[in-house]
Amino acid sequence: MSEARFDISLPTLYREKWREAYRSDKDDSPRFSSYQAPDRAPIPFIYKSLDFSGGQSVDTAEYPFFGLWSNETLNKKTQSITVHGYLRGEYYLQQRADFLAALMVTTSDDAPGFFDHPLWGRFKVIVENYNVTEAADANGQCEISLTFKRAGVSLEARAGALIPHDLSKPEDAANAAVKIFAKINSASTILLKGFGVIKSLLLSITGTLQLPQSILNGIVNEIIGIENLTAQGIQTPVLFAQALVNSAFAIAAGAFSIKESAQASGEYFGAQNSKRKTLLNFLSAEKMTLPIETATVQQEETKKATENLYRTISLCAAAKIMGEMEEASRDQMDGYWALYCKLENSINLENPDVYKAVVEMRSILSSKLRQSAMNRELKKKIERPVPLLFLSHYLGCDEERLRAMNVIEDSFLISGEVSYV
Numbered sequence: 001m002s003e004a005r006f007d008i009s010l011p012t013l014y015r016e017k018w019r020e021a022y023r024s025d026k027d028d029s030p031r032f033s034s035y036q037a038p039d040r041a042p043i044p045f046i047y048k049s050l051d052f053s054g055g056q057s058v059d060t061a062e063y064p065f066f067g068l069w070s071n072e073t074l075n076k077k078t079q080s081i082t083v084h085g086y087l088r089g090e091y092y093l094q095q096r097a098d099f100l101a102a103l104m105v106t107t108s109d110d111a112p113g114f115f116d117h118p119l120w121g122r123f124k125v126i127v128e129n130y131n132v133t134e135a136a137d138a139n140g141q142c143e144i145s146l147t148f149k150r151a152g153v154s155l156e157a158r159a160g161a162l163i164p165h166d167l168s169k170p171e172d173a174a175n176a177a178v179k180i181f182a183k184i185n186s187a188s189t190i191l192l193k194g195f196g197v198i199k200s201l202l203l204s205i206t207g208t209l210q211l212p213q214s215i216l217n218g219i220v221n222e223i224i225g226i227e228n229l230t231a232q233g234i235q236t237p238v239l240f241a242q243a244l245v246n247s248a249f250a251i252a253a254g255a256f257s258i259k260e261s262a263q264a265s266g267e268y269f270g271a272q273n274s275k276r277k278t279l280l281n282f283l284s285a286e287k288m289t290l291p292i293e294t295a296t297v298q299q300e301e302t303k304k305a306t307e308n309l310y311r312t313i314s315l316c317a318a319a320k321i322m323g324e325m326e327e328a329s330r331d332q333m334d335g336y337w338a339l340y341c342k343l344e345n346s347i348n349l350e351n352p353d354v355y356k357a358v359v360e361m362r363s364i365l366s367s368k369l370r371q372s373a374m375n376r377e378l379k380k381k382i383e384r385p386v387p388l389l390f391l392s393h394y395l396g397c398d399e400e401r402l403r404a405m406n407v408i409e410d411s412f413l414i415s416g417e418v419s420y421v
Helices: 018-022 092-103 155-161 170-181 188-206 213-231 237-256 258-265 268-287 297-322 330-345 352-374 388-395 399-405
Strands: 033-036 043-053 056-061 070-076 080-088 113-117 121-133 141-150 378-386 414-420
Touching (some): 070 352, 113 141, 188 268, 213 237, 237 268, 268 297, 268 330, 330 352, 388 414
Antiparallel strands (some): 033 043, 033 113, 043 080, 113 121
């Protein structure tokens, strides 16, 4: 198993007998529960109660078989830990301040905190919520409630640990969508009309490309292949779906070649706008509906399946283009990513194979975009000293990245030139 895969097994117990785990023997110091922030000392507290939760994400299908259902296990749920306890003693106020300071330290899969419990062991955790309760009639103590998620594996580490044939590329997601579309019981009239509309959409996208005529002719020939299927009287869904994939990825490949064409023609900025227009056309597929009237259930299902296929393939083509757009500014890519997520949410992902391919494609694309964002370093001079938390919100860059890119000696007084992305 790859090191990047998360091991969901419980930590090793300190002792099998609970009294020995607590070290309740009078000759030994008791073992307390504690929380330890990244790179800090553990802070003990008095344990009251603990809830540990997990499970499986189950997709249950009830329709269309009345009285029957089927369950599909999609994944394991995130394991959560909720613990309640006390800080108590004459000097508990200082302990409370230290404890809250530790909980305020940002945690992540790469830099987790540690929750230690005598009966459960030592967990790597991400801080989700914390709450402190004090009562006037109970001076000398405060009650604390903590909610942790068990630390997992960052997307960068996970994608980097996968072997090449395990990576879900846009082509893989497209092929999964084609296999599903091939199984539909299609109504031929709707199938032909629907792909006639799709052919026109693809031709309009091709019209935004500023490329040599020889390359444009090759893309148009791929798109005309959809029309040729109709002319030949072919009514096989898989052939239409494959023709759509070939056309969409031909357009994406054309978008890749814009940079070289622009350098040859000296029209760099116009060509970059052309690439962005192409990407936006694919990302706008969320609103795509076929202007076709249906009269039967079969016709309606064919129409919906065709619309869903077009959205899925458009998502794959957009992912292909976005992966190559390293010259885009951070703000622009944030906008593209928002549209990408919106398009993905409009797609029917009930089939597990399509769901897996699309989700893995999103994970790898987001990892690649974050890595390219780290290369677009910016600098800003901070005139007056400000806290790290305020600076993080002001620059739109998380605290962990600011620490990695700058020498920060005092988290409450930061000034001078700061690097960020």
